[in-house]
Amino acid sequence: MKKMIAVMSGLAMIMTVSSTVYADFGFATEPDEVAAVVQAYIDEKLPGKAVIEISEAGEVIVKINKTSFLNPNQQVNILTENLRSYLLSNDADYSIVRVVYDEEATQPAEPTGPEEPAEPEEPAEPEEPAEPEEPTEPEKPAELVDPEKPEEPEKPTESTEPVEPENPAEPAKTIKPGDLDSSGTIDVTDLTEVSLALLGDRNLTDDQLKAADVDGDGTLSLADLAKLRQYLSKKIDSLD
Structure with missing residues (x-):
């Protein structure tokens, strides 16, 4: 027990001496x-x-x-x-x-001095009086028309150019049944076009569809292809 008290006293003395030494230096x-x-x-x-x-x-x-x-x-x-x-x-x-x-840690703002009083505004200069407007001259009376003086005749307007007559409408195109290429004759070429159209490998125009509809039922079918083959093989005399 005496040893512990002595040690504690020694530590306290050392700390006191250390602080004194730090201060001295x-x-x-x-x-x-x-x-x-x-x-x-x-x-x-x-x-x-x-x-x-x-x-x-x-x-x-x-x-x-x-x-x-x-x-x-x-x-x-x-x-x-x-x-x-x-x-x-x-x-x-x-x-x-x-x-x-600390996320809110910032340096305190430096104190600002007293605000200087604002300088008084200079009084506005009085506006100069507007100059009086000059009197306007009276309007001149309209000139009187001399009744004895004949009026000048109006100049004839320039004649416009004659309108060209519109082109007469072209006559409706005659569609011959079976003649898809409008060659004037019905041949194997026309038969080939019809067969390709039925297979979905050829897109025909409206006129070609009308020419391919040789049986006149309003649709393109195998019946049209068969009738066209009969005509080309001379089994029938016409497509009408």
Whole structure:
């Protein structure tokens, strides 16, 4: 028990001596002094990105907001190491400094001085009176028409060019049953066109469809193809 009391007394004495030695050699240990050194670092490295507070326990708390793409923990760890090196190189105690992340941490705005009174506006100059308008001249009376003077005859209007007669409508095209190519004769070519149209391999015009409808029922069918073959093989004399 006596040994424990002696050890505790020795530690207390060492801490007292250490603080005295730091003070004697100009080592900043007071919170206000350490905070001033930290503020110098913030102003140089992170302007507007951090604020400093001193707690009731004498701890210097540095609050930072997001300064890079790093996550908050990484930012706190890096700034803590940087401040430790900076404080040691500037003879300040880093053990009372703690860095925390705070998204709302910003530098307080500098107090602005009293607003200067606005200069009074100069009175507007009075407008000059408008000059009186000049009197307008009276209108001249219309000239009287001399009743004895005959009026000039109107010039005849230029005759317009005669309208060319419209071209007479072309006579309706005569469609010959079976003559799809309008060659004037019915031959194997016409038979081939009808067979291809029935197979779906040929698109016929309206006139060609009328010519291919040799049986006159209004539709193209195998009956038209058969009748056309009979005509070409001379089995029938006409397609009428």
